[in-house]
Amino acid sequence: MIIRKVELETVCGITSRLPDSPYPEFAFAGKSNVGKSSLINALMNRKSLARTSSHPGKTQTINFYNINDAYYYVDLPGYGYAKVPVEQKVKWGKMIERYLQTSPMLRCVFLLIDIRHEPSTNDKVMYDWICEKGYTPVIIATKADKLNRSQIQKHVKMVREGLQTGENGMVIPFSSVTKQGREEIWALIEQMADLEEDRMPEPEEDEMVQLKEGRIAKLEEGRMEMDLQPM
Ligand SMILES: Nc1nc2c(ncn2[C@@H]2O[C@H](COP(=O)(O)OP(=O)(O)OP(=O)(O)O)[C@@H](O)[C@H]2O)c(=O)[nH]1
Ligand SMILES: [Mg+2]
Numbered sequence: 001m002i003i004r005k006v007e008l009e010t011v012c013g014i015t016s017r018l019p020d021s022p023y024p025e026f027a028f029a030g031k032s033n034v035g036k037s038s039l040i041n042a043l044m045n046r047k048s049l050a051r052t053s054s055h056p057g058k059t060q061t062i063n064f065y066n067i068n069d070a071y072y073y074v075d076l077p078g079y080g081y082a083k084v085p086v087e088q089k090v091k092w093g094k095m096i097e098r099y100l101q102t103s104p105m106l107r108c109v110f111l112l113i114d115i116r117h118e119p120s121t122n123d124k125v126m127y128d129w130i131c132e133k134g135y136t137p138v139i140i141a142t143k144a145d146k147l148n149r150s151q152i153q154k155h156v157k158m159v160r161e162g163l164q165t166g167e168n169g170m171v172i173p174f175s176s177v178t179k180q181g182r183e184e185i186w187a188l189i190e191q192m193a194d195l196e197e198d199r200m201p202e203p204e205e206d207e208m209v210q211l212k213e214g215r216i217a218k219l220e221e222g223r224m225e226m227d228l229q230p231m
Contacts, residue, residue, distance in 0.1 A: 001186040003068065006044045010064040014091045018098070019064060021105040024193045025072045028140075029096070029130070030112030031122060032056035032078030035142040038176035039112065040065065040073050043185060056081040060092075062099055071193050074099075074106075080122040100133045107192045108138060110185075115141035115155045115173060119162035127163045138170050138188065139163065145175040 010019045028036045037050035037059055044050070044065060051058055056078065063075040076099070077092045084092075100109070109130045113119050119127070130137040141159050144152055156171045163169070174181035 001190065003045045005066065005068050006046060006049060007066045008049065008063060009066040009072070012062040012064075012095070012099075013060075014095050016061075018062075018103060021064070021072055021103070023066075023069070023071045023105065024107040025064070025074050025103060025105045026107060026189055026192070027074040027076055027099070027109045028112060029076045029109055029126060029137075030078060030140075030142075031114075031120065032058075032081035032084075034078065034112045034114050035174075035176055036078065036112055037075055039110075039140060039142065039174060039185075040075050042174075042176045042179055042182055043073060043189075050075055057084055062095065071107075071189070072105075079126065080120060097129075100130065100135070106135070108189075109135045110140050111137040112140045112142050113159050113163070115144050115152070115159065116146055118158055124163060127165075138172065139165065140181070140185070141171055141173045143175060144173040144180055145177040 012018060028040060030036050033054075033056040035052075037052040040050040041047060041052065044067065050063065050065065059075055059077050061077065065073040065075070067073060076096055079089070079092070079096075100106070111123070111127055111130060113123055127137055127139075139159060141152075141156055147155060152173050156173060159171055160166075160169055165171070172181045172184050174185065
């Protein structure tokens with residue numbers, strides 16, 4: 001994928017109005033410190049545009065990154081960070097829910113899980129929540145560089161079973177260090193964005209009027225022909 005333009009276009013806090021996106025959106029969810037911002041940087045070919053930190057709870061807003069004026073990557077706040085006060089957690093939860101529920105341009109939610117560990121209860125809740133909202137989450141198993149090749153497949157199976165994704169659930173091992181998995185994720189995003197573009201757009205009102213008039217003209221022609229039939 002050629003990245004011509006990346007720009008942090010909108011930052012939404014708890015009370016902000018969500019933007020009316022003109023382009024498809026791809027959101028990245030997962031527990032705090034799992035590597036959401038690092039993945040977004042890797043997908044944007046940027047080292048540090050999305051702020052990362054070894055301290056959990058770095059991303060506290062919903063951040064919309066404009067990619068090539070073609071789509072948005074949406075960095076969501078992480079969940080499950082013990083030091084965040086309960087009140088704050090509830091507010092973030094509501095903010096993420098509002099986003100998942102009301103964004104007409106959201107095409108896919110990527111759920112990030114640390115490949116080294118079994119999915120937590122929070123991960124399972126998030127997985128089920130995304131499904132309930134009508135999306136099929138694509139699982140990204142992050143920090144794959146921490147395991148050797150033979151361990152990776154075993155851990156992918158563990159993640160799949162932990163979330164109960166079923167046989168067909170998509171789990172992509174990824175590393176922001178080696179960039180393993182990046183091409184696959186790009187290909188998926190391009191495919192999903194294109195699919196939408198291929199859909200026939202709803203006709204504009206003017207076109208509908210023309211369509212109606214066109215049909216009436218055709219009908220009249222038909223009638224005229226009938227009128228011309230010999231009795
Ligand atoms: N080894 C390794 N470390 C990673 C990888 N991805 C992220 N990290 C490290 O994990 C830590 C957290 O990464 P972030 O990308 O900030 O995580 P986040 O999910 O955005 O975290 P919050 O914003 O707090 O929700 C940082 O120290 C990263 O350098 C990876 O693929 N491999
Ligand atoms: Mg982050």
